[in-house]
Amino acid sequence: MKVIKIDKAKWNDGLEALNGSYSLFGPVKQNECYEFKKLDKDEQLDLSGLNTRMSAKGLIYPHTEAMFTYTLDEGEENHHIMQPADKDYSPRAVIGIRPCDADAFLLVQRNFDTPDYKDPYWIQAYEATTFVGLACNNPCRSCFCTSAGSGPFHEAGLDVLVVDAGDYFLAKAITEKGEALLKVTGWDNELDSDTAEKEIAALKNDAEAKISSTILTDNLKEMPITAVYDAPFWEDVAFACINCGTCTYVCPTCWCFDIQDEVHGTSGTRMRNWDSCMFPLFTLHGSGHNPRGEKVQRVRQRFMHKLKYYVDKYGDGIQCVGCGRCVRACPVNIDIRKVCDLMNNYDEATCAAQ
Amino acid sequence: MVGYIDKIKEISERLLKDGKVDMVIGFRKGTMPMMNEPHRVKSADDVKNLVWDSNCGINLANYLTDRKEKIGIVAKGCDSRNIVTHIIENKIDRDQLYIIGVPCKGMIDSHKITNAVSGEIVDVVESNGEVTVKGDGFEETFNKADVLQKNCAVCIHRNPVIYDELVTDLVEEQADVDRYEDVREIEAMSTEEKHNFFDDLLAPCIRCYACRNACPLCYCPTCFVDESRPQWVGKGDDPVDIKTFHFLRAYHCAGRCTDCGSCERACPVGINMRLLTKKLEMDCLNLYGWEAGLTLDNRPPLDTYKPDDPEEFIK
Numbered sequence: 027m028k029v030i031k032i033d034k035a036k037w038n039d040g041l042e043a044l045n046g047s048y049s050l051f052g053p054v055k056q057n058e059c060y061e062f063k064k065l066d067k068d069e070q071l072d073l074s075g076l077n078t079r080m081s082a083k084g085l086i087y088p089h090t091e092a093m094f095t096y097t098l099d100e101g102e103e104n105h106h107i108m109q110p111a112d113k114d115y116s117p118r119a120v121i122g123i124r125p126c127d128a129d130a131f132l133l134v135q136r137n138f139d140t141p142d143y144k145d146p147y148w149i150q151a152y153e154a155t156t157f158v159g160l161a162c163n164n165p166c167r168s169c170f171c172t173s174a175g176s177g178p179f180h181e182a183g184l185d186v187l188v189v190d191a192g193d194y195f196l197a198k199a200i201t202e203k204g205e206a207l208l209k210v211t212g213w214d215n216e217l218d219s220d221t222a223e224k225e226i227a228a229l230k231n232d233a234e235a236k237i238s239s240t241i242l243t244d245n246l247k248e249m250p251i252t253a254v255y256d257a258p259f260w261e262d263v264a265f266a267c268i269n270c271g272t273c274t275y276v277c278p279t280c281w282c283f284d285i286q287d288e289v290h291g292t293s294g295t296r297m298r299n300w301d302s303c304m305f306p307l308f309t310l311h312g313s314g315h316n317p318r319g320e321k322v323q324r325v326r327q328r329f330m331h332k333l334k335y336y337v338d339k340y341g342d343g344i345q346c347v348g349c350g351r352c353v354r355a356c357p358v359n360i361d362i363r364k365v366c367d368l369m370n371n372y373d374e375a376t377c378a379a380q
Numbered sequence: 381m382v383g384y385i386d387k388i389k390e391i392s393e394r395l396l397k398d399g400k401v402d403m404v405i406g407f408r409k410g411t412m413p414m415m416n417e418p419h420r421v422k423s424a425d426d427v428k429n430l431v432w433d434s435n436c437g438i439n440l441a442n443y444l445t446d447r448k449e450k451i452g453i454v455a456k457g458c459d460s461r462n463i464v465t466h467i468i469e470n471k472i473d474r475d476q477l478y479i480i481g482v483p484c485k486g487m488i489d490s491h492k493i494t495n496a497v498s499g500e501i502v503d504v505v506e507s508n509g510e511v512t513v514k515g516d517g518f519e520e521t522f523n524k525a526d527v528l529q530k531n532c533a534v535c536i537h538r539n540p541v542i543y544d545e546l547v548t549d550l551v552e553e554q555a556d557v558d559r560y561e562d563v564r565e566i567e568a569m570s571t572e573e574k575h576n577f578f579d580d581l582l583a584p585c586i587r588c589y590a591c592r593n594a595c596p597l598c599y600c601p602t603c604f605v606d607e608s609r610p611q612w613v614g615k616g617d618d619p620v621d622i623k624t625f626h627f628l629r630a631y632h633c634a635g636r637c638t639d640c641g642s643c644e645r646a647c648p649v650g651i652n653m654r655l656l657t658k659k660l661e662m663d664c665l666n667l668y669g670w671e672a673g674l675t676l677d678n679r680p681p682l683d684t685y686k687p688d689d690p691e692e693f694i695k
Contacts, residue, residue: 057584057650058495076500079649080586089586090616166500168412266418268442270590272648286615299615302588307606357590357646358438359410359417 029222030208031215032188032195038070040211041121047210048119048156051085053078062120073122073190076166081278081351082127085120086151087134089275092297093147093285099292108296113147115154119207122160126169126347128183129176130278131157133345137281156207158197159184163229165237166350170363173240174348179230189226196226241366243344246337253374254334255326263365264325266358271302273328273352273360279345282308303327329365384482385432387547388454391480395452396424401478404452405443406430413504413513414490418443430454434506437487437529439642441465441596444472451477456484458531458640460540461673462596465636468679471599481543483551486524486532487641491650493527496520531641531654534559541674560662562655578623584649585622587615591653594646597633604628630656635664635680638673 032040044050045067052071053060060075062082092111099105131152138148162169162178171177181187185204189196197213199205274280284301287294301308304325309318318324336345346362353361392404408419408429416435420443421427432454440453441462451472455463460481466472488511494501499515506512512521525533534557539550569577589605592598605613605625614621630653637657644654664670667690668681681689 058491059650090618167502265420265443268590268593268646270593270646271586271588272590275586275588276648284615288614288616288618297616299617305589305606306602307608310608354412355648357594357648359412359415361411364411 027199027219028205029199029217029219029226030197030213031217031222032197032213033215034194036213037195040213041071043212044119044207044210048117048207049114050119050121052121062123071122073160076164077124077127077162077169077349077351079351079355080276081130081349082120082123083130083134083278083280086131086155087138087148087281087283087300090297090299091147092295094296095294096296097293098289111295113150115150117154117156119156119158121158122188123157123184124162124349125159125178125180125184125187126171126176126349127278128157128159129180130183130347130349132183133279133347134281136340156185156203157183158186158188158204158207161187161189161226161229161233163190163233165233166354167238168350168353169237169348170239170241170350171348172234172237173242174346175343176347177230178233178237179226187226189229191225191229196222198222198226239350239363241348241363242370243333243337243366245370245372246333246344247341249334249369249372250374251330251334251338254369254372255330257369257372257374259368259372260322260326263329263360263368264322267304267321267325267360268358269304269306269321269324270357271300271304272355272357273362274302274304275300276351276355278347278349278351279332284308303331325360329362329369332362333366333369384547385430388432388480388482389427389430391545391547392421392430392452393424393427395478396421396427400450401452402449404430404454404480405440406454406480407432407436407438407440410435413501414488414493432482434486434488434511434524435490435504437532437641437645438594439596439640442594442642444477445596445599446471447476449476452480453477454480454482455540455543456482457535457537457539457541458484458638460542461537461638462640464542464673464676465638465680466596467676469636474676478545479540479543481540481546483540483546483548484532484535484538485551486528486535486538487645488524488527489529489532493522496522496527529641529645530562530652531639531644533557535639537638537671537674542676560658563659563662566655566659579619581651581655582619582622582626582653584651585626586649587617587622587625588648590646590648591626591643591651592629594642595629595633596640596642597636598629600632626653626656630660633657634660635668635670635682636672637661638671 050065051062052065054063055072059079061078062085094108095111096108097105138145165178181200185201187198199208282301283298285298287296310316332345395401403420403422405420407416409431410416414435418438439462440459444466467474497513497520499518501513501515503514509524510521511524536553613624639661644652670681
C-alpha cells in the first residue's frame with residue numbers, strides 16, 4: 027500500500043481539508059488527561075499524549091445511546107409506537123487512535139456484527155468511520171500489546187497508519203477507505219513503498235523492543251474450563267476488588283450493555299448504557315436470585331471471559347489488546363497481567379496434590 | 381513510615397501463629413508506581429508479602445463489612461475511625477478485631493505527582509520525608525508534605541483512635557491546619573457559580589461507582605442507584621442523574637464520613653467528590669460539635685434525637 031510523507035508543517039492543512047468531508051474526532055488534553063473528542067472546526071487535536079484515559083470504544087459505542095423514542099400522548103401521531111432515534115452516520119474520521127484501540131474494534135465486532143445478529147447502531151457507526159492510527163513510538167510501561175495479539179504498529183483495524191518519523195510523518199494507507207481519506211487531505215508526497223516500508227519497519231522494531239511488559243497465554247486454550255474456574259487463586263485475586271466498573275468502562279474490548287426506558291411525562295426514550303459484569307445488578311434475575319451474587323464470582327467472570335471463554339469460543343487469542351488501561355486505572359491495583367499468569371500457569375494436578 | 385513494616389509483619393506473624401486471628405488485612409506491593417493492593421494474609425508464611433509505605437491510602441475498614449472471621453487489621457487514623465463507625469453500625473464486632481494501629485504521616489497523591497512531572501513515572505522511592513520520582517530521562521524529588529493527598533494535608537487525626545497494639549509511638553497531630561478552606565470557597569460562590577462549579581466537577585463521571593465502592597460507609601445491600609423495583613435514578617449519562625447519585629451519596633455519609641479520601645483516590649477520572657462530603661462533615665462539626673468515628677460511646681448525630689439538638693438551620 028502506498029506511503030505518503032507528510033511535512034509536519036502541513037499536517038494541520040491536511041486535517042483542515044478533511045473538514046468538509048468528515049467529522050473529525052481525536053485526542054485533546056482535558057484536565058491533565060487525554061480524551062477523544064469531536065473536534066470543533068478550529069480545534070486542534072493533541073498527539074503528544076501516550077494514550078487516552080478512556081479508550082476509543084465510546085466513539086462507536088457510546089456510554090449512553092438512544093435507540094428509540096416514543097410518545098404515550100394519544101393526540102400524537104404514531105403514539106405508543108417506537109420510532110428510531112435520530113442518528114448521524116455521516117462520514118467521520120478518528121485521528122490519532124492508537125493501534126491497540128483500533129484492533130479492539132475487531133474483537134468487539136464479533137459481538138455486534140455476527141451472521142445471526144447485526145447490531146445496526148454499532149455497525150453503521152463503525153462503517154461510517156475511517157480510523158487514522160498513530161503508531162506508538164514510546165509505549166507505556168504498562169502496555170503489553172505485543173503479547174496480547176496487537177502491537178505498537180499493529181495495522182489490523184486501521185485504515186491509515188501514521189508514523190511519527192521525527193521531522194515528518196509517514197502515512198501508510200491500509201484500506202481503500204484509508205486511501206480515500208488520504209486523497210482528501212491533499213498530502214501528496216508519495217514515497218517509494220519499499221524504502222518507506224523499511225523505514226516504518228525499523229521504527230516498529232524500535233517500538234516493539236521498548237515494550238517491557240508481556241503476558242503468556244499459551245496454556246489458556248488447552249486448560250479445562252472447570253479446572254481454572256475452580257482454581258484456588260480466585261479468592262486471593264478478588265480480595266482487594268471493590269467491584270466498581272472502572273476496568274470494564276476503560277476497557278476497549280468490554281462490550282456489555284443494559285437497555286433502559288426513560289420516560290419524561292408522556293415521551294420516552296429507549297436507550298442502552300454500558301453495563302459491567304462487576305456490578306451485582308448485572309446478573310440479578312427477576313426472581314431475586316443472583317447467579318453471581320458474590321464478588322469473587324464477578325471478578326472470576328471478568329477474567330474468565332477475557333482469558334478463557336473468549337479464547338475457547340473464537341480460537342485466536344484473548345479478548346484483550348494489552349492497552350493496560352485497566353491496570354493503570356484500577357483503584358486497588360488489580361492487574362490482569364498477574365491474573366493471566368496465574369491462569370496460564372495453573373496446573374490442576376500440582377495444586378490438587380498440595 | 382517506611383520503617384513500620386517490620387513491626388507490622390512481626391505483629392501479624394504472632395497473631396497468625398498464635399491463632400488469635402484467621403487473617404490479617406493489610407497491603408501488598410502493587411504493580412504500578414504509587415499503588416499498593418489491599419491484601420489479606422492467612423498464614424504466617426505469607427506475612428512477608430505485606431508492605432507499608434505512603435501508598436496505602438485505600439481505607440481498609442471497607443474490607444471488614446459483615447465479615448465473620450477473627451481479623452487483624454492494619455489501621456491508620458482514618459481507617460480506625462471507620463472501624464469505630466463500623467462497630468457502632470453493627471457491621472463488625474469489636475471482639476472480632478485485633479487492630480494494629482499505624483500512626484500515619486499522610487498518603488501520597490499519585491495524581492499530583494503524575495501531573496507534576498513530564499513523562500511516564502517508572503519508579504517512586506520514599507525516604508526521610510522526601511519522594512523521589514524517576515522516569516525515562518528525568519528524576520525529581522518532592523517534599524512529601526507538598527504531595528500529600530488533599531485530605532491528608534488537613535488531617536487532624538493521624539493517630540489511630542482505637543487499637544490493640546501500635547506499630548510505633550504516636551505521631552504529633554497537625555495543628556493550625558485550615559480544614560475547610562475549599563468548602564468556604566464554594567460557599568462564597570453565587571448560586572449560579574455553584575451550579576456551574578458542580579456541573580464541571582462531575583462532568584467527567586463515568587458512573588463506575590468506584591467512589592461509592594471504595595467508601596467504607598457505602599455498604600447498603602442495594603444502593604439507591606441500583607434499585608430496580610422501583611428505579612429511582614436514570615442509568616445513562618444524563619448530568620442530572622449523575623449529580624443525583626453524587627449528592628445523595630454524600631448526604632448518606634453525613635455525620636459518618638471521616639474524610640479518609642478513599643473516594644477521591646479511587647476515582648479513575650480524577651473527580652474530587654470529597655468536596656461534597658467535606659461540606660457535610662463541616663456542618664456536623666459546626667452544628668453538633670461532632671466528628672465521626674472518634675468514640676464508641678456516641679451514635680452519629682443524624683441517627684439520634686436529642687431534645688436539645690440545635691435547630692437554627694431548619695427554622
